[in-house]
Each structure stands twice: as C-alpha cells, then as structure tokens.
Amino acid sequence: MRQLLRAVIFGILGYLIGAILTWLIRGGSLGDEVCVVFGYVVGLIGWLFGIGMGDTWVREWFGLPAREFEVTGWKRYLGFSTDHKVIGVQYLATFVVVLLLGGLAAMIIRFELAQAGEGILNADRYNQVMSMHGILMVAVAVAAILGSFGNYLVPIMIGADDMAFPRLNAVTFWLIPPVAIGLLAAPTLGSFDAGWTAYPPLSIVNNGGQILFVLAVTTFGLSSILGGLNVITTIVTMRAPGMTWGRLPIFVWAAFAASMISLLTTQFFAASLILIAMDRVAGTVFFDGGAGGDPLLYQHLFWFYSHPAVYVMVLPGFGVVLETITHMSRKPLFAYKAVVVSLLSIAGLSVIVWAHHMFTSGMADYLHGPFMFASEMISVPTGVIFLSAVATMWRGKLWMKTPLFFAMIWVFQFLMGGVTGIFLADVVTDVSLHDSYFVVAHFHYTIMGGMLFAFLTGIFFWFPKITGRMINDRLGIIFALWLTIAFQLTFLPQFWLGTNGMNRRIADYPEQLEGANLMSSISAFVLGGSFLLLVYILLSAAIRGPKAGDNPWNASTLEWQVSSPPPEHNFSGQPTIVGHPYGYGTAGSRHAEFADMAAGGQAQPKQAGTGEGADDE
Amino acid sequence: MSDNAHGAAGLTAVIQRGWFTAGALAILTLIEYVVATTLDRPTLWLLPFIVLKGGLILEVFMHSSDLKTLDGGNA
Amino acid sequence: MAMTTTPEAGHSQAEATYRPAANRLGLWLFLASETFLFAAFISSRFVVSGTEQPEHLNQGLALLLTLLLLWSSISAFRAEAAMAHDNRRLFQREMLTTIVLGLLFLVGVGIEFNEALTDFPANSIYGSAFFMLIGLHAFHVLTGILALGVVWNLGRLGHYGSDNHWPVEGVVKYWHFVDLMWVAIYPTLYLFGGS
16 A cells, blocks of 8 residues: 555656656646656656565665565555466456446447437547547457466466566556556547557647557557566466476467567557657657658558457457366367467467558558458468367367356357458458448457457456355356347447448448447447446455355366465465366376375366266267 | 686686677678678678678577577576 | 476565576567567668668768677676676676766767757658667667666675676676667668668
8 A cells, every 4th residue: 555655656756757857958838748758757667666666676776675565465456566366366456447447438439329410429529539448448458368367377377386577577567557547647638539549640640648648558568568578488487397388278378379479569569659759749750741751651560569469369368268168068178289279370470460451541552462361361270269169068068157158158259250350351342341330340249259258258267266256157147148138239230330331430420320320329338237237246246255165167277276265375385287287078187286285185186076077078 | 608617717718709709790890881881772782791790699699599498507 | 497486485585586597588588579679660760761861971970889889799798707707806897898888879879869960850751760760779778778787786796696697697688689789770770771
C-alpha cells in the first residue's frame, strides 16, 4: 500500500518536473505535446521508482542492499510482489476491469448505432468512443491470457519455483497502470479518434490525446516485450529435471510461441508509434506525403506487429482450450507433436502475412499475390489445432462442466471466425469487404470468440486452483449459454450488414440497414448484461464457494498436484518429470514424482480417480 | 569469457585476440569507406562488409557461441 | 539444460543467485528484440528516402565516430577480460576509457546534429531518417554509458570477481551490441548513397 501511494506521488511529481522543465526550456504552453511527452517519460520513471524499483534495483546499482518488504495477505496484490502467482492474479484482476471498461464503450457504440442518424454521439465523439473501445480491448486480448495464466501457470507447469526474472516480472505488470491512466486521461487533451490502428495522416494532425495514446501504447509494448522475454527464458532455463521439450504441457508451448512473437515483433509497433510521436512533436516528415514522406510506411510497420499480435492473442487461447479439452475429455491430446509444430509455424508464418490488411491501401499490386498466399497458408496449422481439439473430444469421456462447455463453444466460434477470414485473406473478395461490418464481425468472432472465450475457459478451469474454491457450475453454464446466444445474435447480423454496404467506424448508416442494426444492438446489451452475471459468479464463488481441494478435475499436470492455492514456492519437494503430461487411459502412466513428499502422496496423477478415466480406445 | 585460462598469460592471450579483431574491423571499415566513396552505386558491394564486421563483433566481442550452451563464462 | 532450483531459496535469494544461463539467455533475447527495433527504423529510412544522401555530409566526422566506437569496443573487451582474470586495476582503467570514449562519441553526435540542422533539417526526408536513426543510436550509447558507470563503480567497490562478474559481461555485451548496430547504421546513412 505504501509503495503504491509512493508510486502515485512520484509519478505525479515526475510528470510535473518533466513537463515544467521542458516548458521552462522551450517556452510555449504547458499543455504542448513536447511537455506532455517529457512529463510522461519522467513520470513513468518516477512511478517505477516509487513502486519498487527504487527499493531493489536502483539501490543495488549504487552498491546498497535491496530493501525487502514483508507483506502478507491481500495487501500483496497492491504492491511490488515478485511472486509469479500474485502477479498472475494482478494481471487477471486488472484485465477483467479493463475488459468491463472496454465493454462499456462497446455498449455506447451499439446504443448510437441502434438507429440511423445522429443519436447520443456526434460523429467526432463516436470516433473517440470507438477508438477507446478498440485499444482497450486489444490490450485485453494481447495481455489477459499471457499475463495472467502465463504468469500463474507456466512456472508451476514446468516445475519451477518462480519465473526466471521475478523482479522484471513485477516491473512488467506495474508498467500496465500508467498505460491505463494514459489512455483514460486522453480526453483532457482532446480524445484520440484515429481508431486503435492510429493510421496517419489523421494521427499526426488530430487532437493532443493522440500523443497520450502513443505514449501509453508504447509503454504497453515495452511491457509485453519484457513479459515475453521472461516467459521464454523461464521455459528454456527453469524446467524441472526430466521436463523435456516433448513433455511440456501444451499451454506452455502456446505461451512460448506467443511470447516469441511479442518479444520480437512488438518493436515494430513501438517503432511506428515513435515515428508518429516524432512527426507530431519533433517536426519529422515520415508520414507527411506533402513533404516526401509515406503514410503507407506506417501501415507496413504497424501491421508487421499487429498481424502477429492477433496470434499473441489467440495462441495462448489455443493452449488454454486444448489443455481444458484434454483434461476434461480424459484423453491424451490428439497429435501433440503436430500441434506443437503448428503453434511454432503459426508464430513463424505470422510475420510474413501483414500486408493482407493493405489490399485496398494502394500498395504495389505485385505484393497482393504473395501476401494472399501466405495468409491462406496459416489456415493449415490453424486447422491442425482445430482438428486436434475436435479429435481429442472424439469418443472421449466428456465431463460437461463449465470449462469444457466454454472450450466447445470456442471451437465453434473459432470455426466461424476462421471460415469468414478466408474471404478477407482473398484479394478479390477483400476488395469489396474491406472496411465493412463484415470485417467487424469476423474480427469479433476470431478475437472475442478465439481469445475471450478461451480466457473464460481458463478462468472457469483454473479458478479452483487460484482461489481454492469451486464455481457454481449451473450458473456457469447459464452464463456460457447466455453469452453465446447473445453473441451470435449480435455479430451474425453484422456479416449481413457488411455485405450490404455498412461501413465500419462511421456513426451513421443508410436507413434500410436499421432493422439488423437494432437487432444487433439489443443483442449486444443482452451480451453486456451477461458479464454482470460473470462478475456475480466469480465474486460469490471467491467469497463463499465450496472448497475445491487440490485437484477437483483429477487432472494430471503439475499445477494440480499442489495445494489450491499453491504454496509460496509452488512445490515442497523438487518435482521430477517421468512421463507425458496427458497420460489418460494409459495404465501406469505418470507425469511427475516428488522428491520430499510423503509416500503415497500426490506423486501420481490419479488416472482412475473418480471413474472419470477414459476406458475406451 | 568462454576460456577458462586464468592468470596473466591467459589474459594476454585473450586481449591479443581482441586487438587482432579490432585491427581487422578497422581495416574493414577503411576499405568499406574507400569502396563507398569511389563507387557510384555501392550498396551491394557494402553488404559483405556489414556481414563480416557484424560477424566478427558477434563472435569475438559478444561471445555468440554462448548461445549454443547458454552455459559459458564461469559456469 | 534443465536447471535445478532449491525450493527453500526465498525470492530475494533466487534473484541474487548467480544464474548465468538465465541471465545470458535473457540478455540475448533482449538484444534480439532490440535488433527488431533498429531494423524497423533502418527499413523506414529505405522506404521514405531510398539510399539517397545529401551533398553536405561530414564524412570525416562519421568515420571518426566509427573508429571511436571501435576503440571503445576494444577497451570494453579488455575490461571484461581483465575482470574475468581478476585484474581489477586493468578493469577499472579500461572501463573508464570506455566511458570517456562513449562520452566523446556523444559530443561528436552533438556536433553532427548541429551541422545537420543547417544542411538537412528534420523536415526533409533524409533529415527525418538521419535524426531518428542517429538519435536512437545515441540514446542507446547514453544508456550504455550509464550502465557502464554503474558497473564500473560496483567493480571499484569490489562487488565482482572472476567467478562472479555477470554484470560486467552483460554491460559489455550491451556495449558491443550498440557498436554492432552502428555497423549497420553507418553505411545506411553515410555510405549507401555512393560518391
């Protein structure tokens, strides 16, 4: 708590010092973008110093011993904790809040679009709300699974006591609040209205809020780069004895592949935003066509990150869903090796497909063919993963609890997203569909369907492990059905709207499209309402849910072999990995042994536990 | 450092290798400069210099062979 | 490759424990990531202004800066080798040399910028690329100097030895990385345009 307070004070002081010094040196007004930039940078440093870097790294840089705070209980979650489980929960809570905020923006958008003509928002306002919704949700999609489950589960699943760099991990999380503050403070300088993509030339001439967008999102990029670095290093160097690459749980592989993408390509997003900032404040002309610059350069740099970014969003989602499906179907993951190869080849292919976002942008024609081909190549590994999910369930002993419910819905959603994506990867159809509501619907099926439903799968699957309490399963299934039906009714009409000529990112539309829009809006409110049920389910379960025990799903991977929630350093004895993680249905199959545990303890994955073991095949 | 030779003799040998590398880099840079300032469109001719210089720095100065074991240095 | 971890080690201990494999891999990954940042800026230069370069480039100064960085590389290399062999006097001297050369480099960049402001201001396309790339590189030199200063000071206070000098190795590797990026930036801005 004290650290947090100190961080806020140092952050504000830093902002004032940076902004005022710049103002004194250069004159002009204190609200000028240069002052904001320097204020933000110094404020960010002050924030990080105050939250805990000052007590640890900075003291060590000067040869002083680091100061450690012994904080226990819920206060750990409000301070600079290096425990990966605390950080995972911090991510989870933060991004659930950001998700709800972004959802609120979506409700406003749908309210405006319920009728043709100008409603509660004028056109400018609409663009600002739409931009805010976009960037908040993209942030959720990028970091929610990898930040929360990646942090919480990867070290436990590989038998390590923490991440490779615990302090860096804490810094990675504490870079997030300045991002949220920066984005939400943008209206004070005039909101940004260039969408989450921030295309120039608009983004180099619009309101001052755009500069806060640039700074905040660059900070967010730094956070995902450092997070990716940490996850990869952890997986490579911290695996328990016997945890060979072929025995890694599939979620770990997915986190590895996604981290690889975010480690490397996020720099291109940072670069594109830094160039925007330079064009705005330092007078460079990268994107100013009049002075010889090239706005298309931005789109190339931006999509070089932002297309791979959708795999940063969905690859961890694949991992969560496959993990859930294999445990809840009591069957080994179908084609484990093929899935691993697919995850890695998606990561590889993702960097050579970016220009399929630019078929109508006016780039050279000869680029269309190669990028169309590469984009459609990605459907091969994606299809393998999809088939693995289906084939794992095939003739399995399905345990129809909420997590499996969500995982199965995910399979459907992702199928919808994938199939409609083909029309957008194809140049001939994309030329007509680009910038229409068809894209909006496709994007929400893939990202909301592919990432958010996986996120919910993960929440329902690992909630007992994280809190030690069970979720009300009946309410969970009601929520799943409510959400799914509302989702279809919201987004299916949008495919039709798109093919009938409704443009995205515009507050108004032709009157004959009103019916489908009204239906979409009403369904969207129903969809939004379902999240109130989610909040109720999670809060009530956390407070008075029945005790879960160590292994409520009778699952075999390491995180289920420790108590719920896991003890401070995860394992009381060094685990040794002796077999494949998903040995369901194979007699005598064991995943791990523990050195110091009492004989007959939880050393063996309980295959036949409650009669759920797969007995066919 | 990937060699385990201790003592003054080991140090001299290591530093000598550093000087040789630096000398090579300096010569490469000067040739690169001359090539660039005499040719009209030197871009392609300069690429080998970039690769060579970068390779030398990676291999000798940055001990890129660390990556094979991740276990060089003092371990 | 699997690393055994002692379960009783607290987090503070875990952080302080000397773990060369994790530290090395972490730094290499960071440098790989940084390479992408530089690659983004370098490719931006080619997209907006091809390989063209203005008449008034101070080639002599650029060559001097290149050799300055090279000299600082060898002194950084010597500092690392010295610490690996427990030769602290040489370590301190060479670290200081590296820092001074780094500062001289920054002074050179200052002169370069000052001339550039009149010859090709930032609102020309070559100027944009020039200020961006040199500025990005100079920023890395600056952070490198700060890190070298911290490590020099800690080494002076006796924090490192031949069996415990990861920070020295790390900061020197970073310094060489900055040099490596210059190997690409120098021809990009000064040489590709030809005579």
